[in-house]
Amino acid sequence: MTDGQPSAVQCDGISVQLGEQFALQHVSMSIPVGAFCTILGPNGGGKSTFLRVLLGLQAVTRGSVQLFDAPISAVNPRRIGTVPQSKRYDQNFPARALDVVATGIHGKWSFRLDETTRASCLQALDRVGLRSLADRRVGVLSGGELQRVYLARALVRQPELLLLDEPATGMDVRSEADLHSILEDYQTDHTATVVMVSHDWSTAKHHSSHIMLLNSTLRWSGASTDGPDDEVMREVFGHRGHMHPMTQVGCTHG
Amino acid sequence: MDDFYWLVLAPALCGGTLIALVSAWVGVFVVQRGLSFVGAGLAHAAFGGVALGVLWGIEPLYVALPFTMLVASLVVFIRNRTGLQSDTAIGILFTSAMALGMIVFPQDNAAGPMSYLFGDILLVRWFDCIAAAVLVFVALGSMRLWSSWAYATFDKDQAKADGLPVTRHDMYLILFIAATVVVSIKLVGIVLTSALLIIPPATARLCTRTFSGMTVVALFISGITVPAGLMLSALYSWPSGASIIAIQALVFTGAALLKRS
Ligand SMILES: Nc1ncnc2c1ncn2[C@@H]1O[C@H](COP(=O)(O)OP(=O)(O)O)[C@@H](O)[C@H]1O
Ligand SMILES: [Mg+2]
Numbered sequence: 001m002t003d004g005q006p007s008a009v010q011c012d013g014i015s016v017q018l019g020e021q022f023a024l025q026h027v028s029m030s031i032p033v034g035a036f037c038t039i040l041g042p043n044g045g046g047k048s049t050f051l052r053v054l055l056g057l058q059a060v061t062r063g064s065v066q067l068f069d070a071p072i073s074a075v076n077p078r079r080i081g082t083v084p085q086s087k088r089y090d091q092n093f094p095a096r097a098l099d100v101v102a103t104g105i106h107g108k109w110s111f112r113l114d115e116t117t118r119a120s121c122l123q124a125l126d127r128v129g130l131r132s133l134a135d136r137r138v139g140v141l142s143g144g145e146l147q148r149v150y151l152a153r154a155l156v157r158q159p160e161l162l163l164l165d166e167p168a169t170g171m172d173v174r175s176e177a178d179l180h181s182i183l184e185d186y187q188t189d190h191t192a193t194v195v196m197v198s199h200d201w202s203t204a205k206h207h208s209s210h211i212m213l214l215n216s217t218l219r220w221s222g223a224s225t226d227g228p229d230d231e232v233m234r235e236v237f238g239h240r241g242h243m244h245p246m247t248q249v250g251c252t253h254g
Numbered sequence: 255m256d257d258f259y260w261l262v263l264a265p266a267l268c269g270g271t272l273i274a275l276v277s278a279w280v281g282v283f284v285v286q287r288g289l290s291f292v293g294a295g296l297a298h299a300a301f302g303g304v305a306l307g308v309l310w311g312i313e314p315l316y317v318a319l320p321f322t323m324l325v326a327s328l329v330v331f332i333r334n335r336t337g338l339q340s341d342t343a344i345g346i347l348f349t350s351a352m353a354l355g356m357i358v359f360p361q362d363n364a365a366g367p368m369s370y371l372f373g374d375i376l377l378v379r380w381f382d383c384i385a386a387a388v389l390v391f392v393a394l395g396s397m398r399l400w401s402s403w404a405y406a407t408f409d410k411d412q413a414k415a416d417g418l419p420v421t422r423h424d425m426y427l428i429l430f431i432a433a434t435v436v437v438s439i440k441l442v443g444i445v446l447t448s449a450l451l452i453i454p455p456a457t458a459r460l461c462t463r464t465f466s467g468m469t470v471v472a473l474f475i476s477g478i479t480v481p482a483g484l485m486l487s488a489l490y491s492w493p494s495g496a497s498i499i500a501i502q503a504l505v506f507t508g509a510a511l512l513k514r515s
Contacts, residue, residue: 055415077417094468107416109404111466137463
């Protein structure tokens with residue numbers, strides 16, 4: 001997207017084959033350090049796959065990826081914070097919100113939480129407005145609450161790169177607004193790079209500096225002030241009916 | 255109880271208690287990861303190894319241990335290769351190993367297949383205690399893996415993203431489960447070994463809200479119920495495995511009834 005600036009993410013012609021089909025094809029792009037990049041695209045467009053590649057969870061079939069000008073395997077995982085696509089736990093799953101946040105600090109499960117860890121975790125939960133639920137089991141948290149716990153966990157390690165896969169899933173309007181202000185505050189304080197998968201076109205346009213439109217191939221990428229225009233959006237989403245640029249597109253979860 | 259009882263009971267009590275602790279230690283992950291079927295299946299597969307040992311006149315443990323660990327590796331291999339929820343493949347593997355055991359088990363052996371299927375403390379020697387003690391040492395060595403196992407149980411991808419060698423650690427876990435069920439066969443029997451892995455952690459899960467709490471409580475429940483069951487079996491001449499599991503089931507029922515949901 002930009003030249004000369006140091007890049008947090010740099011992809012050169014990556015393709016990822018999953019089973020018979022390609023989830024990603026010939027994707028080349030870079031995200032400068034400090035950018036807020038929103039990834040938009042239809043269900044099955046390869047957005048989650050792209051994040052999994054950045055996390056080192058999915059090998060690329062072709063091409064190369066660099067984070068902070070180094071191969072992914074050479075990057076300390078503590079520099080990356082992530083909010084995965086939502087999953088659920090059963091009611092009796094023996095983990096409290098606090099334990100989950102602690103994995104953000106230690107990168108492993110703690111047998112006991114020492115006072116310092118506990119204090120940092122509580123502070124992180126406080127930031128997402130969940131301090132009172134610290135001792136709750138994860139299985140009884142609502143979808144939106146769990147996403148916020150994940151956000152607290154991602155932030156507590158003070159990452160340089162935040163990867164969020166539809167973090168607003170299950171969040172109410174208020175929490176979603178909070179999510180954006182938390183991310184913006186965090187970015188200003190830490191000059192961190194944010195890469196977020198979203199389905200919310202208008203919010204993306206409003207909050208992010210960069211936008212990526214992904215539908216297996218990279219359909220559009222650039223500064224959010226430059227577009228993409230309606231024509232491209234319609235093409236990517238295959239939207240037949242009337243579409244207003246300020247309405248949400250494809251607001252299903254994928 | 256007279257001296258004879260103690261002579262028989264002492265190695266069983268000692269080995270049983272050690273096995274109880276190891277079973278609870280790995281059982282926490284068996285329960286949390288939904289590996290109950292794998293645990294039970296491995297125990298059944300072990301019968302193939304036991305039978306071969308008896309046939310060849312070698313201590314059954316020496317054959318059953320590598321045999322069962324081989325089956326466990328195959329299970330992991332199939333699961334990784336096909337990416338299937340490989341219930342069916344596992345089922346085939348376990349039943350075939352069991353069938354092999356039933357075919358080759360010598361008819362004229364003093365301890366028949368039933369002794370291994372349902373356990374027989376008369377078969378438990380000090381040798382088995384030593385085997386259990388070795389497992390305890392392995393368990394102590396695996397304490398460093400606990401936080402990795404627990405993390406991957408919570409979220410495999412996160413654990414991987416944080417740089418933990420999840421696949422390798424999973425392999426250690428399943429091999430450890432295989433070794434544990436094999437060593438507990440003489441005591442509780444093939445049919446009942448999976449209960450040792452499952453009931454104490456499942457009970458602990460009802461009354462704790464952390465992994466560490468669940469682990470500690472499971473160790474405690476298991477460490478108490480196994481010797482208690484063995485004493486009961488000696489007092490009333492009940493089968494050892496059945497007595498242990500009856501007590502564990504009772505404790506589980508109590509916990510389930512007491513639990514406020
Ligand atoms: N393990 C897999 N094997 C085969 N295909 C897969 C696998 N995982 C995902 N896919 C396919 O890859 C495509 C991209 O998936 P994904 O990245 O999850 O899309 P998105 O997050 O944009 O909705 C989808 O068509 C999906 O069905
Ligand atoms: Mg997705």
